[in-house]
Amino acid sequence: MGRLDGKVALITGAALDRGQGACEARLFAREGATVVLTDVQRDAGRATAAAIGERASYRDLDVTDAAAWSAVVAETIERHGRIDVLVNNAGVWHTGGILDTTPEDYRRVVEINQTGVFLGMRAVAPFMRDQGSGSIVNISSAAGLRGDPAIHAYVASKWAVRGMTKAAALELAPFGVRVNSVHPGLIQTPMSATEFEPGKPDPGARIPMRRVGQPEEVAELVCFLASDASAYITGAEIAIDGAVTV
Ligand code: NAD
Secondary structure (H helix, E strand, C coil): CCCCCCCEEEECCCCCCCCHHHHHHHHHHHCCCEEEEEECCHHHHHHHHHHHCCCEEEEECCCCCHHHHHHHHHHHHHHHCCCCEEEECCCCCCCECHHHCCHHHHHHHHHHHHHHHHHHHHHHHHHHHHHCCEEEEEECCHHHCCCCCCEHHHHHHHHHHHHHHHHHHHHHHHHCEEEEEEEECCECCHHHHHHHCCCCCCHHHHCCCCCCECHHHHHHHHHHHHCHHHCCCCCCEEEECCCCCC
């Protein structure tokens, strides 16, 4: 028995082999789910889905594009009959405080990290409401739990995801649809690759647990929130950060 037997899941930003979205897709498929991987990096996304096998497929989806969301969700329902899980994982990193973030950069980060999450929830919510069940997992960040002067736009977008999660959880709770946010600390993925360049100090040294996290560890938490094992958890914010925000 898999933890996600019979469920249909859509994951954004799932193209990159060592990214969190791809790790979630691999674990979901192992646990019995049918998984639709989406991203803006088509070649990588197709390769990742093909390596997972017949339970996985890839579709292009720029999370800032409302029409693309409608099309991918409609196709998922048509092909698989339902949609049980949405993982809003796609995101971009941006460094800069207020003094060195341009309005264009700020809007781009908010458009992908925040508006993309809104559009995703908006696209799946009517189907999950009508089904009477569903689990939406929004990937925020430790930067959505505290301030950081070096990453202003990123902090703004990730705090927004935390708040939107709670508002959506309250709105959708009467329909049996759960919405939770996950707040990773430093996780070793393509996004954080510069932290691991040769000659740089060990990034794990500044973390209370003395190590960074791995995408497989985040995938375990997301799988739990996607599964019926977390049936009474909604509106929660869960840190997975080696105690960095404690
Ligand atoms: P990653 O860069 O490896 O993966 C992000 C994916 O999002 C990429 O495949 C990219 O192509 C995709 N993407 C970017 N813009 C997109 C768009 N407009 N539409 C669709 N897809 C788009 O990063 P990751 O570390 O796997 O990050 C996953 C999530 O975790 C992100 O939301 C990130 O902000 C968050 N996060 C990461 C860390 C970390 O340390 N890596 C820490 C906290 C939170």
